[in-house]
Amino acid sequence: MTSTLETIYALLIDAEYQLELFGDLPSFSRRGTGFLACCPFHRDSWPTLIVAGDRPEYFCYACSARGDWLDFLMARYGLDFDQAVERLARAAGCSPAGLVEENAWRAERDRAVMLEAFMEACMAALWSEEGQEALHWLVSRGYATREIRGMGLGFFPGHEEWAAPSACGISLPTSTGAAMARGNEETLPGVLIPYRDASGRLMGLVCRELSGTGEGMPARDPYRAVATWDDMDRTPFLLHRCRGAAETLVVEGFFDTLLVDQVRLIPVVGIGRGGDAVRMLDKAVLFGCRSFTLVPGASREGLARAAETARAMAEGGLDVHVMELPKGYGDLDEFIRKTCLDRFGALLKGRKRAGEWLERVGPHVSGTTPRQRGGH
Ligand SMILES: [Zn+2]
Incomplete structure (x- = not known):
């Protein structure tokens, strides 16, 4: 089950709710990927409260006040837990009744x-x-x-x-x-x-x-x-970086995912080799991802896994494409490191609809015949 607080927080971060929650603090300003403001929990005229831009947390380096947005609402306005949840849920457009359990x-x-x-x-x-x-x-x-x-x-x-x-x-x-x-x-x-x-x-x-x-x-x-x-085996790696993306690249391997994320050509999630890719991508859909492009690894196992995932996703009504690596590259990480970004962009443009790819490659990867791939 997706924690509903996870959903509320994700919706509010996308709406930059930090402006609403912290914006009235003296010296509130954008700093890097987050915000800085005077801390309401100790007397000071210097901005010492760091408000994260990409997660629902804050930290004061002067008085060590630290927590998430529910903590902040309770500590600053004296709300009880249910009131704080209700306030966030309402702001996110969710129904608050019984959504979040305090101990959890x-x-x-x-x-x-x-x-x-x-x-x-x-x-x-x-x-x-x-x-x-x-x-x-x-x-x-x-x-x-x-x-x-x-x-x-x-x-x-x-x-x-x-x-x-x-x-x-x-x-x-x-x-x-x-x-x-x-x-x-x-x-x-x-x-x-x-x-x-x-x-x-x-x-x-x-x-x-x-x-x-x-x-x-x-x-x-x-x-x-x-x-x-x-929820780790249901959460794609780096999902928090591509909520709401129209098009998301799906790769295996942590470093492949991290590198593509750094390159910033396209939002990316990692699904891991052992995880249940379809369940993970279902969660990505819950968080607004609309269309996916799989990048199969070069090994026979990698191709078979990608074929299986592509089939299951297409059956589930998802919009799926496949981007094949040129021969000679083990994975996307290696391709990006050894070539230039233009080639990555060109590869991305040449992606195929999953059905088309499966028709060509599917029969070869599920049987025992030697691997056969289309080259670029
Ligand atoms: Zn403080």
Whole structure:
């Protein structure tokens, strides 16, 4: 189930409700992607309240007031929880009755705030000595410094180091441990990827381990969920960046998604290899995405997955196209890094309707015949 608060927040962020909620504070102004204003919770004439532009949160760096918009309404106007919810729901045009349960909200809010604090520490760590190896790995993959910063990545010290936080230089509220404990299994040091819900709240973390399997050890997926939430397997990666998009690119892989997002030619979501792509794209539709273009990986498995997804989506009445990579490129990430943006744009223009693509490729990827693809 989509949390209704997630929906309310997403609608309000799209309407820039920050202007309504914080706009009357002294010195309110736009700063970067968010806003800055004088904090109403301590006496000060300097603007110290940071209001996020892409998620429903605020933070005062002078008095540490921090929370989401429900917190703000309750703390500033003395509303109770139900009144605060009703106010936001009405502003979003939703029916407020029984939409949000207070304990569930509190748990989600605490989680988002703590993970945000943890992510900030990990982002700082990536650019410090301890994150050197992770940063080097990213640079060696071909990403520019500007892209790495834009992706908002961090350095995860690994669960072993994490058990002794002082050793890795990251100090955190003790309650963060509880939020982290929901991740699955032991994770080695690596690049930390923030995974947000549709309203931009940080609800999950994924680590791309640096040292995968040693010799003679069984193969291991280098991507580990360090922190997960109930709706993660239903939420496309970066959905918060493309709500309401007329056309959305659908790719596999976190770094493919992050890179295309940085390139900014077209909104993009990631669906992962193991996840239920159709369920994820159903959620994207709920949040206003209208048409999708799948980018199949070059492997036989990648093609088969894309064919299956394209079929299911077309059956569900969605508008689906397929964009094929030219021969010789393993994935979109590699294509973008090795060619220029004009070629990416041309590739995008040449996308085919899913039905047409399936007719040509479908029979070859579902059977046991060797892979056959149309070249560009
Ligand atoms: Zn303050």
